[in-house]
Amino acid sequence: MTLQASTLLRASLASNSFLKVLNVKIIDSLASGAAEIAAVRRDIHAHPELCFEELRTADVVARQLTGWGIPVHRGMGTTGVVGIVHGRDGGACGRGVGLRADMDALPMQEFNTFAHASQHAGKMHACGHDGHTAMLLAAAQHLSTHRDFDGTVYLIFQPAEEGGGGAREMIRDGLFEKFPMEAVFGMHNWPGGAVGTFAVSAGPVMASSNEFRIVIRGKGSHAAMPNMGIDPVPAACQMVLAFQTIISRNKKPLDTGVISVTMIHAGEATNVTPDSCELQGTVRTFSTGVLDLIEQRMKAIAEHTCAAFEAQCEFEFSRNYPPTINAAAEADFARQVMVDIVGADKVLAQEPTMGAEDFSYMLQAKPGAYCFIANGEGEHREMGHGGGPCTLHNPSYDFNDELIPLGGTYWVQLASRWLNTPARA
Template sequence: MPIVNRVADLQPDIQAWRRDIHEHPELLYDVHRTAGFVADRLKEFGCDEIVTGLGKTGVVGVIKGKKPASGDIKVIGLRADMDALPVQEATGLPYASKTPGMMHACGHDGHTAMLLGAARYLAETRNFAGDAVVIFQPAEEGGAGAQAMIKDGLMERFKIDQVYGMHNGPGLPVGSFAIRPGPLMAATDSIDIIIEGRGGHAAQPHKCIDSLLVGAQLVTVLQQIVGRNVDPLESAVISICEFHAGNARNVIPQTATLRGTVRTLTPKVRELVEKRVREVVAGTAQITGAKIDLTYTRGYPVTLNHAEQTEVALRAARDVAGEANVHEMPPMMGAEDFSYMLEARPGAFIFCGNGDSAGLHHPAYNFNDEAIVYGTSYFIKIVENTLAA
């Protein structure tokens, strides 16, 4: 039976799984209910091997094709993320989150359900040669769950040759895909700054070192790094998003705290920005006389699509959606911990249209169930095209 027809038949089940997961969001590594739900479904489908607890709460299922692979590529990994966000849902849906302060505001419920749908189809048909490994990952939202699974031996244990991931894309029409080779999403680093000045009376600033003024200078000067140190043909973002200082209108505060994020698309620019941030902070401390402590923390690396595997992804997307509905996209400055998997193995990450929905991480966001057939079929096509029986 053609893929699209069979997946259309499965759509009601996949939608029901998605909505069940949506009602019961869980954060970071604390995805025990979701992981249990996934493992139960994989068992029902007849997966040849099911492993739980990888990367703390990750789940992996192995589905063997009709015959062993004869080519160089024997095992394909397909990944979905399971965790939600600490956001209060504002959709008013009948299947809205039942947990106050948590919701699937990024569509990981949809990603998990679509990969479950693909697993069910692949286990039924087994129309490929080799192994399909379905990877359900915790803690994408800031917890580096992909890295944790890799450290637990994900790639070696299951002998994964290539790995593919997918994310829904609000604003991208349902039934379409978007991808590009090379840098797709940014590296993300964190800046934490604590300024120790000399507090005092607002009427006697000459006796103080104004931590608030020092913080304001830092915010301004840090912005100049992108404008005056980074090549205009390269990309970088520095955003200081927290500034805490003072609690009275007539007291110059003793301390101030700044927190922010850095986004870059190449290792060279990442190194440059970190170097300049450190120099700017040190220079500001020297000029103002304040003591400034900087903690600069490296986060997720660049999500870098491999050229050959991007072509594999393009072929699968075109098979599902038609050539006119598969687009090349510009890089995004958001981050994604699938980047760790792409450092460990060749692969590609693609966006699947979510239609005219609220944006990711918004309280009114909802995964579009109309995208299920396309995303599920894409996962299946990756396996059947790459491991042709």
């Protein structure tokens, strides 16, 4: 970052709207150090790395942590980094809490042209993982300096959230055995809400992510003589419509589920009935029971529809990320921390989304909570941003650096208060 850019960034963060206008209790050291952490965030944004390729990003994270006297463990889940911050007791009490940020980018082209735009074609931090990393780094710097708690804070910088299941891989590598913690917490920026607000709720907050592939094998023929073949296209059309009856007639109305057929491939010529037709798509649910029902019914409908049309059926169903379900006690704990920072009116109920998140694997293994921190409407973006909206997975997105001291404050207060509160029986 150039001196001029650094000066402008510092001035921008110093005039931070929510710090001056809203009654938000930001930790002083995080406010004063926000520009330096924002510079790290923008460096990461300019050098995005895809899942399990986060070598440079992991180097940046490890270098920052080591510079602040924080021991690091590297290579967990391939490229993950875990920082270990012992409290004033040196961690002797044996208690621990985990804070998680993701590090990977998306395989998409960035439209922004400002100074910190991606330098790698086809790769972009379009989901704000650069900002998540920055907020946790900001907290790490403060925690390493003050250590006003007993026990240990584990800083989890996770790779491969975007489809790679990095959380699962870190767990398989012994994350919770090597770093024993009572609970684990995660946070994601959420565009569209006013800066200075949070959202957290108990129960399901993000859906499971699952994919299906169905191949209908018929018998090709001349389109003028369809009776000579077995046309897979009508079978596919019947199948697509029938799948929606699972949602409307098999699933309980109060349960949530989505079946989306997003790809249909068949044929190469207008005068030829194709030999086969392939369907692909996704299924989202908030519970394993609903998912079991949908998979069973989809398989039965696919196979019997093909049989009715005298076609053959190949049915594949892949379960990717499970639903993200917040534990009630930990969600309430996180809410109280947020209320003390921004006030009760700015801590909202977390509206569940059918998007998926691999932090769900961590919540299957440990109690914890996953929250949202509002990223604003996009006014924070500098000149040279793309013409699209500042929404997640959009080529014109950019993380709002105003969140760095706010998110960092949340992490610090959450961890220190957790460890300074008597352990639950």
